Amino acid sequence: MNARDQNTDAVTPVVISSRADAVAAPDEVPSPSASPARTAPAAGVSRFHESARAQVAGAATYIDDIPEVRGTLHAAPVCSPVAHGRLKGLDASAALALPGVRGFVSALDIPGDTTLAAFAHDEPVFAQDTVQFLGQVGGLILADDVMTARRAARLVKWHIEALDPVLSVHEAHALESYVLPPVHVNRGNAKAALKRADHRLEGSFEVGGQEHFYLEGQVAYVMPLEQNQWWVYTSTQHPGEVQHWVSHALGLQNHVVTVECRRMGGGFGGKETQAGHLAVWAAIAANKLQCPVKLRLDRDDDFMITGKRHPFAYHYRVGFDHTGLLSGLELEMLANCGFSADLSGPVADRAIFHADNAYFLEDVAISSYRCKTNTQSHTAFRGFGGPQGVIVIERILSDIARTLGLDPLDVRLRNLYGIETRHTTHYQMKVEDNILDPLMTQLALTSGYRERREQIAAWNAKSPVIKKGISLTPVKFGISFTATLFNQAGALVHVYTDGSVQVNHGGTEMGQGLNTKVAAIVADELGVPFERVLSTAADTSKVPNASATAASSGTDLNGRAAQFAARNVRDNLAAFVSGLDGCGAGAVRFEGGQVITPTTTRQFEDVVSAAYANRIQLWSDGFYRTPKIHYDKTTLTGRPFYYFAYGAAVSEVAIDTLTGESRVLKVDILHDVGRSINPAIDIGQIEGGFVQGMGWLTTEQLVWNGKGLLQTHAPSTYKIPATGDIPEHFKIDLWPEANREDNVHGSKAVGEPPFMLAISVFEALRDAVAQAGGNPEAMNAPATAEEVLRAVMG
Template sequence: MNARDTQADAAPVPARDSHDAAPVPARAAGQPHPHESARAQVAGAAHYVDDIPEIKGTLYAAPILSTVAHGRLRGVDAAAAQAMPGVRGVLLSADVPGDKMLAAFAHDEPVFAIDTVQHVGQVVGVVVADTVMQARRAARRVVLDIEPLPAILTLQDALAAQSYVLPPVFVRRGDAQRALANAPHRLQGAFEVGGQEHFYLEGQIAYALPLEQRQWWIYSSTQHPGEVQHWVAHALGIENNAVRVECRRMGGGFGGKETQAGHLAVWAAVAAHRLGRPVKLRLDRDDDFMVTGKRHPFAYEYTVGYDDTGRIQGLQLMLAANCGFSADLSGPVADRAVFHSDNAYFLEDVEIASYRCKTNTQSHTAYRGFGGPQGVIVIEAIMGDIARALGIDALDVRMVNLYGTHERNVTHYQMTVEDNILQPLLSTLEHSAQYRRRQAAIAAWNAQTPVLKRGLALTPVKFGISFTATLFNQAGALVHVYTDGSVQANHGGTEMGQGLNTKVAQIVADELGVPFARVRVTASDTGKVPNASATAASSGTDLNGRAAQFAARNVRDNLAGFVAGLDNCGAGAVRFEGGQVVSPTATRHFDDVVGMAYANRIQLWSDGFYRTPKIHYDKATLTGRPFYYFAYGAACTEVVIDTLTGESRVLKVDILHDVGRSINPAIDVGQIEGGFIQGMGWLTTEQLVWNDKGVLPTHAPSTYKIPATGDTPAHFKVDLWPAPNREDNVYGSKAVGEPPFMLAISVFEALRNAVAAARGDGQAPLQAPATAENVLRALGTLIN
């Protein structure tokens, strides 16, 4: 008899009496467990793509960049580059073995520039060499023969020329023109808000390894391994099953690695295919700025009608998005801006026009909030303008316009707001932040202080959770229980520092009733979970956490059925908690039950699949229920400006945010704080400037300023709304990745209030970002 036979025939492990059981530890979910990679990251032991040991023979690529915003590409002279030491090849469009256009949905972006260049920084090809620096130096020696063509560089020029990457979209409800004509008061306004560089700490990078039989292994710093797989296969002219993409973690993404990480993977794979060697491509910070897209800059025009209380009666709104030279994700970004141009407010008679403008700049892409911030900011600006025009407090205007019940709870895109907590949430923050008392104190301060002026604003957020493209609201996961009782989970989401893997481990631990430390989540891998959606739209935990929960539940049910057979009870009577398996008659250690189950050939692994319920969406009319639920929040922010220099500072922030029943309060609070500060940067210091040649001079930390530690206010208070999600979401939680970003719009509104106080005429013509120069322009003391 062999060892396996002996194990299978062994007597069951004796059950321990229930009264001998140790106290049951707290469940993992709801606890502030440290981020699963925190210790490794602090110790420098967490591996990113550039830390992976390189295969012998690895080569390095560097991009050849266009120096012209728009032109006809007449030729490429690479002779000088090819003569340089270590150079192995120069790859251009002709070297792409498959489709020379990327597999983006609009099919409007080439792998490498073909006949024309469309922006400064467009990749014309790559140089491959033995070292990184050899490749970069040689790339600068490639001479491009480009005949300049007229370039469109501003939104105004694009609108005038009707230059669009996608057709305009119009959404209407009621009769806005009639409502405006009948309104007691009307206002018109226009302003712009700038883009934003993602500024992830780990830049864009890919490492392409050719394997046997035309197979590929791609390491990519990506939020969407499945799309990288598809893009690489498409460019190489092979099937998806020949490409495996892996991502253990990213050093930040913020949307910038949702589609655009795919470019680097394709460029590296094309080079590796041509040369038959592994190729790594890592952009330096300057090239990363020049090559990759940003948050979409927007321009707005509006006409609003309202009554004496500030309640909106009619609204005509124009949103123009600077999409850059190709569509990328501009369609759904602009759609979400339309969806969120109501924010927290009921708009009965409204017309919205959305223009998706083509310019000769980088192709702008996803960014935290995905168009939501660009929609929310315009309606919040309108609320502030109405309040100043009427001479009343802006919070009162906001409160009178909030979504309510019955006929005032349906959005302009025909979704009913069923989970509305706006009024109690805002009222709670108004009281806890002492909003009214502070407004009076600020008014007194501003009346006595000629140079420094303060402003205060309390603004809400209502953010829809789900991909607006319904098909992406699905996820898969695997859970493996090993014979020693340890657990491994794998899912289709990606970890970019936001704590997704930590939350998934907590969920799986509780489903199996084991300690959190027994669960390990492994790298995202298209060879394990196929066809996964991007980790985006704040849905990472909602989708992948639920899928992992279902996978773990399947394994648990297998074990429960096995124990029920041993103890002659129903499987539903078997509990898993505190590392133990408890039936009505016996208590056993989880590890013992697993060993027994394996010996009896019980399946100890399973898959799980989840698709978001209830959602539907008509893309042609932009109507339906695109979101499963809404996440809510509010922020009260106090600022001060120096009217002599235009400098500003955020003094105090009070936040009340809705995360449902938190799976990990520490991670959720961290996401709220980080999202707010990133949003504050978008609206205060982060200014992208393109010159009249289409060059981006703000392409490095010396010229582009993200918030630093010193910009965080000393008074920064975050509270969580104490109620679970009303929808059947995983553990009653709500998404927290993107909604807090829009809390920072309170900073901009507070700054506009300070500007209005300084001007003394009730006007606040401030453009975003509110740099010192823009503050002075708004004050009328800086002449262009």
Template sequence: MNTRDTLTTPPPASAITPVAGTSRPHESAALHVSGEARYTDDLPELRGTLHAALGLSPVAHGRLLGVDREALLALPGIVAVLTAEDIPGENNCGPLLHDDPLLAQGTLSYLGQPVFAVIATDRHLARRAAAQAARVIRHEALPAVLTAREAHAAGQYVVPPMHLQRGDAAAALAAAPLRWQGEWSVGGQEQFYLEGQISYALPQEDHGLLLHCSTQHPSEMQQLVAHALGWESHRVQVQCRRMGGGFGGKESQSALFACVAALAADRLQRPVKLRLDRDDDFLITGRRHGFDYRWDVGYDAEGRLLAAEVDLIANCGHSADLSAPVMTRALCHFDNAYWLPHVALHGFCARTNTQSNTAFRGFGGPQGALAMEVILDGIARRLGLDPAVVRQRNFYADEGGRNTTPYGQVVEDNLMQPLTTQLLQDCDYARRRAEIAAFNAGSPVLKRGLAFTPLKFGISFNVVHLNQAGALVHVYTDGSVLVNHGGTEMGQGLNTKVAQVVAQTLGLPLSAVRASATDTSKVANTSATAASTGADLNGKAAQDAARRIRDRLAPLAAELLGAPADALQWSDGRIGVAGRPEAALPFGQLVQQAYLRRIQLWSEGFYATPGLHWNRQTLQGRPFYYFAFGAAVAEVLVDTLTGEYRVLRADALHDVGQSLNPALDIGQVEGAFVQGQGWLTTEELRWHPQSGKLLTHAPSTYKIPTANDMPLDFRVHLFGRPNAADSIHRSKAVGEPPLLLPFAVLLALQDAVASVRPEAPPLRAPATAERVLAALHGFDSP
């Protein structure tokens, strides 16, 4: 090929479109709305596929005496019945401690615990057989512990208590001019992903297994399946193209279903699918930890916190799961945006006979920060001050040594005050505060409330070694690119952002880059897509891979263009030369030449977050690479006769650094706000006080937010200041932090209640209409 033939006139500078940092549609948006996007249950079933269902414990606590297999095998269509005794390897799906059996063995730990699996020719036949669990499970009932407070009183924990301290809290409390002792609680939250837990296991040649699994952590599924089967990991391949939502519920808890499907497939040498119905999903799986709090705080007449001693008691369920790191993050986020000179925090992970609670968007951070917001709100009301003013008085600040967290990390690039100032001005907070006071004075039935809340959220896994990622980038001879990375796509747009990063690095239009399914046979030993690190880690790894390819191609491009390599400009699918607008080399033609010259056109990439260290014993170190900031103002209208309310307006200003994709990031902020609002207002979990059965195990009894619950006037903006840390394109994580924004909704309800009863204690969360009504009229909330 003649070199001159490869030169074309480049487009004018105005036609060169940046890729990273621009709003682009989700890579599967058209597939989502057309119904063409394939989830695990949409994959064509191979001939001979069998279906599994789980028989569940009928009691919250008991001794397992046996299972009447013969009665089950006599039912129509039943091929096999599997119990713990049929597991050839380790009977465990616990991600950290080996305390969570796949199938119950010896002890029944909660009502809904899987005891056996039935494998049938038809899914409905399998479910009918599993429904016989109460009849075929022989057991002896034992007393059950169903609440975290009861477990805490008995000293019953899944991991030892944790303590985070700075200064001398006891002495500072004794010396404080004002003091408040109180207690409060917040309920848990069901992930309610649209796609339930599902795994499809297919036996492969040479004693291998392919597992299609809706999971946030394919590598962990690979390891746990291998352990359960007594295999080496290389015999198990896990794939996940996309999930219909995860929110943390598919980080560790997809393991049970993956392992049971794999066990049945290997034993029967036939494909086996295990898909849960919504009711079973609720009854089997865990959710966000509910927390109880007890505090003793000291403060001055201006509302400045002087000392705090706080017990945080988490309802962890029957096993450890991820409760230890959840509690660690709760302790590390108790400070939220505020300087605490003397603090003693005590975290207790209570063991109860309920579902084992797990990761959920925010991973303990919301539970920690929310307690601080409730405390500061209460202090402001006791002093008769505007809570927004009290909050700002307590902000972290660079001067006076007020910039170090209780766990020893310096709060760098603190954006809290400038972000707050902008939000309060933009939403006209002061004027609206005065208007609401006037409205409430003249309105005996309807009351309005207004609240401002800030957030500071640390970004990184608080287990240091998890902060790593890998990626694989292939460039084909036509110039198109395929990228595979260790993250999983659950609707958040991770694949879109990673593709944007690769396209930007290679100077290509986004249409030239495609992301493939997450696959343990392509990128190994990956971390979960969690802790808001998906784009940070996998974006950097993919950028590393793309840069390696670009660096290999650069000498050839320089030769073909007759220019030094450092003068090359990669953009819009062409390689140009600075100062020479008359010629450019199309990327596809450069790739063809590279192939003929035997230059490697694929590369792996790797990234490990720098500068992190953490001491789990002392709870000291630098667990976070950077902090994301944000703030919200919410206004509500409450009917004092019924306790019902509407969110009239919500203003949110959120820090995402230099956004990789503003459209996706705004969507994430909006979604997190509404999800968090649901947690704090309508999503109430109830267990039967005697049997321990989860009563709110279906959409008919568990109320997630709907379109009618959205703020009537919803204004979301991005702060837009580049990250000071060397993150991917100076962006910041956006998955978890904005879930803290709707704290403003809960405290706006408190503000409305206070207009009627200034002495009312903090509203318990979720602040259902019944609880708001109880607070308004001074009787015990339900």
């Protein structure tokens, strides 16, 4: 065991900050000419993203940038114009008559299974027999160029006998229209606890969905190769699943399909399953027409076809005493899943797992309904149901504090998980690494939360139109795939005879810096400079059966697997050198590009070439599976998570009581990434996740009309945060403690947890509404100007 990986050594006392003056801090990389000594460790340093220089030059290749093979046809989806109906047929004759159009494919052209190889096996590849949402794909038009294909796709006639669509989650629930059976999780006796509580609150509210709005839209480029083999370029978080789905649809064995993804232009969960659909569609077309096919969705089609974050509706009853201590919670969650199960089961499960967020729920009864509606099939999105769980309890605690006239922070602190007692979750997992109290207390101090809360009240008393609000909310996010089997990863490390290193792993790069972190881990394991390690494209022919890059686990899993692969090579080299110098292999050190024994110091590349000449293996695989985790899928009990990531945020906002417009004024975040492998990348994840969460809860409103048409289908109508929406005061600090579990380099996962810190913005807005004399309990998310004004007016 490498000393770096033991969780006992040293809490780094430095708090690393995002402020601009930290950009050139000594531990950062000011410029390539002044990069840190090539002998320094690669991890722990704010290295630039491995592709940054290519990205700024327009030289980083995305799927649509790959030079097209001669004969490539371009595809466009044929989308259903109604939300629900019996499908009588599709008539493509007008489309096929258009010059440049080469073909039409539909369900009739699928050589393998006409149902996608998704978990629930409930989703047709192309619509057949029924149409289940407006935008559902019934086939593809193939043409010489993409605009011709898109024009022609709109000429395809749908013959549909319309049926009434189910569009609201409440309607679905009333009809017991579910994609999966309901799940109930109980602990203690919620009813009895509610009965004996001093105070009770009851409420209902709704939280909207969210479009991923990855800047690179969904795209797949499929090429038939010799002997019925296939090459698939796709922008996916899960190449292994794309391989599985494509071979399943083509009726072939997995091994004839290779899927490659060098990078995505953003994923956020939207390319976990959704990318697979495109690859399957394109493959069916490529199979029928026997030529390469590229399918790149227009942004509007991408909105219309692909799933979003699940919208949720809630009803709750909660009891509490005069100090705000919870006494009983009954919670009903309705997840709007859309027309098929997709990942809705685990998403809704995670909402249950995170309905506690940071708080001990002694007596609790949660019912989760996975409602089937005639809309896009909602899917993974950063947080994966976690945000939809966390927002409930944060809302409840704020409302309790308002009811009792207490500071919401005190009510939150009062209900936190304990260390020795009150430390077991409602799904029977003991919280062993709890840092919530010190973390929240420190943030309250450094942000001046309590003074500012008083100042804001005084300020509001004198401000007739603008009212401010403030809120501090924490996050405790469980790290691991809840489906235990996915918590495994593989990697390959190749050392070439010149001492250069290539690493390949099962993870995918979507901008989160996974490849940068993994390269640093491998560099340190081999003691070579960061620049000697090259990360290569995710490729199912290199590392098979890899899990999705999701659940924030990319570095935990793949970083560790790559570390083990590098360690195997290092062990081979150490054994070789120890033989030369007559020392124990344990006495050989690898650092600074050198291999050092008690007697001799050699250059790494010299050792490598000598080892090669002595027929020593210079490459290896590595495999990792997360320890300790287990859980019972039927009762949702056990230890689904290896550890928790923690954080807290203070947000201050202002609202205009005449219009409902709002602004985020100040944000302070203290977040726990364990010992950071790359502080700049981690801070980037925290800031980016926070702003994305802010968008979910403020401006990003999805609007379906009464016919099931998604009316917000492009950036002109769907508004993600822009430059002007972020506060000037936006300060991120990192909690200075290593992961208490044995995780790679003492780090913690960071992709999703910060997303939920944006709930502080929503709670601050509700605080402002309350301070304006409005009714914060009336406010749903997202808090658009219209929604805020509605709440202000009570």
